[in-house]
Amino acid sequence: xxxxxxxxxxxxxxxxxxxxxxxxxxxxxxxxxxxxxxxxxxxxxxxxxxxxxxxxxxxxxxxxxxxxxxxxxxxxxxxxxxxxxxxxxxxxxxxxxxxxxxxxxxxxxxxxxxxxxxxxxxxxxxxxxxxxxxxxxxxxxxxxxxxxxxxxxxxxxxxxxxxxxxxxxxxxxxxxxxxxxxxxxxxxxxxxxxxxxxxxxxxxxxxxxxxxxxxxxxxxxxxxxxxxxxxxxxxxxxxxxxxxxxxxxxxxxxxxxxxxxxxxxxxxxxxxxxxxxxxxxxxxxxxxxxxxxxxxxxxxxxxxxxxxxxxxxxxxxxxxxxxxxxxxxxxxxxxxxxxxxxxxxxxxxxxxxxxxxxxxxxxxxxxxxxxxxxxxxxxxxxxxxxxxxxxxxxxxxxxxxxxxxx
Amino acid sequence: xxxxxxxxxxxxxxxxxxxxxxxxxxxxxxxxxxxxxxxxxxxxxxxxxxxxxxxxxxxxxxxxxxxxxxxxxxxxxxxxxxxxxxxxxxxxxxxxxxxxxxxxxxxxxxxxxxxxxxxxxxxxxxxxxxxxxxxxxxxxxxxxxxxxxxxxxxxxxxxxxxxxxxxxxxxxxxxxxxxxxxxxxxxxxxxxxxxxxxxxxxxxxxxxxxxxxxxxxxxxxxxxxxxxxxxxxxxxxxxxxxxxxxxxxxxxxxxxxxxxxxxxxxxxxxxxxxxxxxxxxxxxxxxxxxxxxxxxxxxxxxxxxxxxxxxxxxxxxxxxxxxxxxxxxxxxxxxxxxxxxxxxxxxxxxxxxxxxxxxxxxxxxxxxxxxxxxxxxxxxxxxxxxxxxxxxxxxxxxxxxxxxxx
Numbered sequence: 097x098x099x100x101x102x103x104x105x106x107x108x109x110x111x112x113x114x115x116x117x118x119x120x121x122x123x124x125x126x127x128x129x130x131x132x133x134x135x136x137x138x139x140x141x142x143x144x145x146x147x148x149x150x151x152x153x154x155x156x157x158x159x160x161x162x163x164x165x166x167x168x169x170x171x172x173x174x175x176x177x178x179x180x181x182x183x184x185x186x187x188x189x190x191x192x193x194x195x196x197x198x199x200x201x202x203x204x205x206x207x208x209x210x211x212x213x214x215x216x217x218x219x220x221x222x223x224x225x226x227x228x229x230x231x232x233x234x235x236x237x238x239x240x241x242x243x244x245x246x247x248x249x250x251x252x253x254x255x256x257x258x259x260x261x262x263x264x265x266x267x268x269x270x271x272x273x274x275x276x277x278x279x280x281x282x283x284x285x286x287x288x289x290x291x292x293x294x295x296x297x298x299x300x301x302x303x304x305x306x307x308x309x310x311x312x313x314x315x316x317x318x319x320x321x322x323x324x325x326x327x328x329x330x331x332x333x334x335x336x337x338x339x340x341x342x343x344x345x346x347x348x349x350x351x352x353x354x355x356x357x358x359x360x361x362x363x364x365x366x367x368x369x370x371x372x373x374x375x376x377x378x379x380x381x382x383x384x385x386x387x388x389x390x391x392x393x394x395x396x397x398x399x400x401x402x403x404x405x406x407x408x409x410x411x412x413x414x415x416x417x418x419x420x421x422x423x424x425x426x427x428x429x430x431x432x433x434x435x436x437x438x439x440x441x442x443x444x445x446x447x448x449x450x451x452x453x454x455x456x457x458x459x460x461x462x463x464x465x466x467x468x469x470x471x472x473x474x475x476x477x478x479x480x481x482x483x484x485x486x487x488x489x490x491x492x493x494x495x496x497x498x499x500x501x502x
Numbered sequence: 503x504x505x506x507x508x509x510x511x512x513x514x515x516x517x518x519x520x521x522x523x524x525x526x527x528x529x530x531x532x533x534x535x536x537x538x539x540x541x542x543x544x545x546x547x548x549x550x551x552x553x554x555x556x557x558x559x560x561x562x563x564x565x566x567x568x569x570x571x572x573x574x575x576x577x578x579x580x581x582x583x584x585x586x587x588x589x590x591x592x593x594x595x596x597x598x599x600x601x602x603x604x605x606x607x608x609x610x611x612x613x614x615x616x617x618x619x620x621x622x623x624x625x626x627x628x629x630x631x632x633x634x635x636x637x638x639x640x641x642x643x644x645x646x647x648x649x650x651x652x653x654x655x656x657x658x659x660x661x662x663x664x665x666x667x668x669x670x671x672x673x674x675x676x677x678x679x680x681x682x683x684x685x686x687x688x689x690x691x692x693x694x695x696x697x698x699x700x701x702x703x704x705x706x707x708x709x710x711x712x713x714x715x716x717x718x719x720x721x722x723x724x725x726x727x728x729x730x731x732x733x734x735x736x737x738x739x740x741x742x743x744x745x746x747x748x749x750x751x752x753x754x755x756x757x758x759x760x761x762x763x764x765x766x767x768x769x770x771x772x773x774x775x776x777x778x779x780x781x782x783x784x785x786x787x788x789x790x791x792x793x794x795x796x797x798x799x800x801x802x803x804x805x806x807x808x809x810x811x812x813x814x815x816x817x818x819x820x821x822x823x824x825x826x827x828x829x830x831x832x833x834x835x836x837x838x839x840x841x842x843x844x845x846x847x848x849x850x851x852x853x854x855x856x857x858x859x860x861x862x863x864x865x866x867x868x869x870x871x872x873x874x875x876x877x878x879x880x881x882x883x884x885x886x887x888x889x890x891x892x893x894x895x896x897x898x899x900x901x902x903x904x905x906x907x908x
Contacts, residue, residue, distance in 0.1 A: 145838030145848050177831050177848050212831025279815055279835070328814040329735070330832070331839035408734040408814070409685060409906055416907025425583050425618025426736070429685070432551030433737035442551050442583050494900050500815055501822025 097357045098261040099364055105239030105255030108271040110302040111342040114238035115231040116245025117224050121210070122172035122217070123245035124224040125273075126193065127298055128232055133165035133203040134300070134342040137311045139284035139318050141335035147176030148186035149206040150334060156202060162307045164340050165199035167298050168192075169207040170221055171246050171275070174294065176333040177213045185216045192222055196229045207336050209248055209275060209294045243273035246296055249378050249499055250277045256368040260303075260361040266352030270361040272299030274369040278378035278500065280327030281406070282335045284318050294332035295322060297369055299362070303353050304343030313359045314339045321366035324398065324487040327377035328496070329406040337366075374488035379495030382414055384456045384488065390463025391483030396436035401487035404430045404458060411492035414456050420449040431460055444480070456491075503763045504667040505770055511645030511661030514677040516708040517748040520644035521637040522651025523630050527616070528578035528623070529651035530630040531679075532599065533704055534638055539571035539609040540706070540748040543717045545690035545724050547741035553582030554592035555612040556740060562608060568713045570746050571605035573704050574598075575613040576627055577652050577681070580700065582739040583619040591622045598628055602635045613742050615654055615681060615700045649679035652702055655784050655905055656683045662774040666767040672758030676767040678705030682779035684906065686733030687812070688741045690724050700738035701728060703775055705768070709759050710749030719765045720745045727772035730804065730893040733783035734902070735812040780894035785901030788820055790862045790894065796869025797889030802842035807893035810836045810864060817898035820862050826855040837866055850886070862897075 106114050106127060111134075116125040138157045140150050156164075168189050175182045186206050194201035208216070228245075232238065243253035257271030276282075276295030305313075318337055339362070375383045386404045391397035404410060407430040413423045424447045431445060446461040463480030512520050512533060517540075522531040544563045546556050562570075574595050581588045592612050600607035614622070634651075638644065649659035663677030682701030711719075724743055745768070781789045792810045797803035810816060813836040819829045830853045837851060852867040869886030 143835060143838040144840070144842075144846055145834045145851065174831070177834050179848070211828055212835060213827055214831075281839075330813050330815045330835060333835050333838060407736050408902070409736045412903050412906030415903065418907070421619055422617055425580070425620075428551050428583050429549060429618060429736060429739050432549040432739060433687075434550070436550075440550055442585070445551065492903055494903050496814075497818050497821065497898055497900050497903060500818030501824065 097263050097360065099361055100259050102257050102259045104236040104257050104271060105243060105273050106271050106298065106300055107234050107236050107239040108257035109269045109300040109342060112300045113232040113234045114242040115228045115233060116241040117228050118245050122220055123170065123247065124221060124228055125169045125242035125245040126225070126228045126232060127167040127242055128197055129165055129340065129342045133163035133199065134340040135307050135310060136162050136164035136338060136340040137307060137314050138336060138338045139314060141332055142283040142285050143331050143333045145177065145333045147174050147208055147334040148178060148182040149175055149208045150336060152186045152190065153205045153207065153336065156205060163203050164205050164338065165203035166193050166197055167205045167207065167338060169246050169296060171209050171248050173208060173210040173214050173216045174212045174334050175208040175216045178215055181215060185218045188218055189221060192225050196225060205338055207296050209246060209296055209334055212333060239273060246275040248275065248277060250275050250376050252376055254369055254372040256365045258361045258364050260353065260357055262353045262357050264352035268301065268303040268353045268358070268361070270299065270301040270365050272297055272365050272369060274373060276373035277376050278327060279330045279332045280325055280373060280377060281329045281331045282322050282325060283331060284323055284335055284337055294334045295373055297322065297337045299339045299365060301341050302343065303341060303358050305341050305358060309355050310339055310341055313355065313362050316359065317362045317366040320363065321370035324401065324485065325370045325374045326402055326406045326487060326489045371488050374490055377490035378499045379493040380490030381493050382454045382456055382491040384414060384458065384490055386458045386460065386487045388460045389484040390461045390480050392437040392481040393483045394485060397483035397485035399434050399436055400431050400460060400462070401485045403434050404460065405487045405489035408492055415491035415493045423449055427458060427460065503669050503766065505767055506665045508663050508665045510642040510663050510677060511649060511679050512677050512704065512706055513640050513642050513645040514663035515675045515706040515748060518706045519638040519640045520648040521634045521639060522647040523634050524651050528626055529576065529653065530627060530634055531575045531648035531651040532634045532638060533573040533648055534603055535571060535746065535748045539569035539605065540746040541713050541716060542568050542570035542744060542746040543713060543720050544742060544744045545720060547738055548689040548691050549737050549739045551583065551739045553580050553614055553740045554584060554588040555581055555614045556742060558592045558596065559611045559613065559742065562611060569609050570611050570744065571609035572599050572603055573611045573613065573744060575652050575702060577615050577654050579614060579616040579620050579622045580618045580740050581614040581622045584621055587621060591624045594624055595627060598631050602631060611744055613702050615652060615702055615740055618739060645679060652681040654681065654683060656681050656782050658782055660775055660778040662771045664767045664770050666759065666763055668759045668763050670758040674707065674709040674759045674764070674767070676705065676707040676771050678703055678771050678775060680775040680779060683782050684733055684784035685736045685738045686731055686779060686783060687735045687737045688728050688731060689737060690729055690741055690743055700740045701779055703728065703743045705745045705771060707747050708749065709747060709764050711747050711764060715761050716745055716747055719761065719768050722765070723768045723772040726769065727776035730807065730891065731776045731780045732808055732812045732893060732895045777894050780896055783896035784905045785899040786896030787899050788860045788862055788897040790820060790864065790896055792864045792866065792893045794866045795890045796867045796886050798843040798887040799889040800891060803889040803891035805840050805842055806837050806866060806868070807891045809840050810866065811893040811895035814898055821897035821899045829855055833864060833866065
């Protein structure tokens with residue numbers, strides 16, 4: 097197997113057309129399979145307060161047999177905390193797409209991102225949809241236009257695609273777009289359940305895989321990518337990741353990809369999109385990667401990694417370029433605040449910081465049993481647990497406050 | 503019973519002398535009972551990484567039969583993540599006080615606050631101690647000097663005292679000092695266990711109460727006061743609250759106070775000190791109070807209240823004076839992110855915001871069952887649960903970033 101990053105985003109996948117437009121803060125993206133709907137799975141915010149489009153799309157994937165013919169996503173309004181009117185407008189978005197593209201209404205996924213508590217301007221969406229549908233294209237610019245249309249406080253658009261050369265000689269593509277900058281603390285769960293942020297990601301593949309394979313591949317990929325990004329620790333009401341298999345790869349290739357090969361490609365795309373979100377966190381001047389090892393379990397390692405990358409004190413210190421020895425203390429406090437299994441004290445804890453330009457790498461080892469020496473990165477390490485995880489985030493700058501105070 | 507706020511802080515309590523000095527960022531406070539040690543209980547950070555003074559004082563209260571003759575507390579260095587050298591220096595602080603005041607070393611409580619990971623300048627502490635011990639006084643200025651000495655990024659010192667006129671005709675005092683401004687997310691637990699921040703509070707009373715009564719009174723008081731303050735959500739390695747009963751009230755008065763009367767006085771002091779900490783949060787320009795009701799349990803109400811007051815998005819919006827309808831959406835998202843019992847959606851949730859000058863009051867009702875009407879604060883409310891809680895915090899300003907970037 098060989099995985100190669102390729103251009104084209106969504107449109108690197110056979111059978112996918114996309115487009116997007118924007119008027120000021122209000123953007124509209126549309127994604128469509130070439131012909132009939134593809135097998136689809138989704139993961140949604142665990143926030144108990146869920147936006148109308150999240151409820152609609154989660155329901156669609158439950159009862160609809162998991163088929164998605166098109167995805168419509170608007171920016172500039174979350175359509176959340178908007179009551180019965182909001183629910184009707186989310187349904188109206190699906191209806192409009194269905195009649196425009198001639199696909200079943202129950203195969204249209206809807207997503208929204210933007211301020212919570214404002215009513216959607218459905219008239220604007222109707223007007224924008226005409227233009228967007230007309231310009232649907234399978235050229236790379238279609239994916240880029242869609243990625244740009246769903247941006248809110250994002251400063252750049254996010255796309256990633258890979259081409260997988262399978263051992264059996266097939267060639268399969270996985271490609272997607274994403275958005276996310278603030279309210280980033282996703283806890284995405286399969287169909288309905290979550291931790292949280294507004295981040296959206298729409299991923300397509302031309303591999304023809306069963307709903308079951310798509311579901312477990314997505315769950316694992318998201319757990320190690322989007323669910324490990326923290327910008328501010330605020331869980332959104334609108335987070336959504338959709339994975340659609342068009343199954344329209346070149347003839348016969350569907351059988352030629354193993355689950356492991358597909359997973360490798362999907363993991364790559366999800367991690368790259370997740371890191372793009374971290375890099376573009378609201379007000380970010382630095383990218384932060386936290387690697388944790390020596391934890392009793394992967395779950396514990398994840399909790400610790402997220403706690404470090406979430407800490408306002410660690411984030412402010414990184415923004416200010418504080419001396420590494422003083423940042424280490426704040427990292428240690430964040431690690432210690434986690435309710436993870438097993439006891440550890442400062443003797444067991446090793447924290448190392450490295451910076452390469454605007455990228456900061458923090459390594460935390462909960463199993464280093466050599467006191468001050470180990471803490472300074474010397475000494476022999478006695479690993480206590482095999483749990484490892486990596487989280488991504490950014491620093492906390494004046495601009496984060498400015499963006500969210502406005 | 504009548505509770506009256508009185509001046510004097512710690513020194514409003516019979517038998518308590520205090521003093522403090524400061525050289526730049528390095529302060530030293532000393533508190534002593536008039537004669538022999540008093541019955542003492544303490545609560546400590548739940549952070550797994552505990553500063554050397556926290557470990558020392560927690561151990562003292564476990565094995566020492568719960569007596570404290572003096573408290574020494576320094577600012578400017580947390581003495582945490584400092585290895586064996588840090589442990590020796592914390593012990594040395596206790597030794598120095600013991601020999602200076604002629605009290606048993608195992609009755610000296612030690613506390614520290616300041617940056618993590620720096621070694622303590624024990625020479626400076628030794629020099630400062632001479633001056634501080636010499637100036638110990640039972641006059642109000644002693645309490646103020648001690649409260650000022652433990653300040654770090656605090657912009658004002660924190661003291662509170664009450665006089666309780668008991669139904670049986672006694673008169674008992676409860677008085678204390680506190681510090682706290684950043685790294686404020688305390689989860690204080692009895693002797694050893696915690697959530698987190700550097701906040702310190704030292705409270706004395708001349709009521710002569712058993713260790714058992716002191717312990718359960720403190721636990722309940724802290725749960726509803728210090729543990730409900732959030733500045734940044736970073737749990738400190740150094741949080742500590744000590745309650746010492748000197749038992750040196752006027753003759754016979756010890757028996758004249760009921761547990762309920764004492765609790766009322768202690769609760770008042772703890773809540774006032776906690777609110778002072780919230781008001782003085784790093785960079786704060788506004789004070790925020792969040793009241794939650796309608797939750798399934800008090801624990802759930804606490805979790806929701808803390809989540810709202812912790813949210814960077816809610817805090818930035820308050821700093822910027824964002825329109826209440828837009829802040830409400832962010833509050834709703836923070837509420838929904840909590841893993842509390844029972845399901846609720848936007849129909850059940852009522853969020854109201856009021857501002858009075860620089861004080862913001864947020865009311866959240868999880869049991870309001872009247873849809874949009876209830877959300878707007880009209881409509882009839884059908885309460886689902888009886889769980890209620892209040893949390894305190896502040897806004898997130900540019901100054902928070904500036905203070906912690908430096």
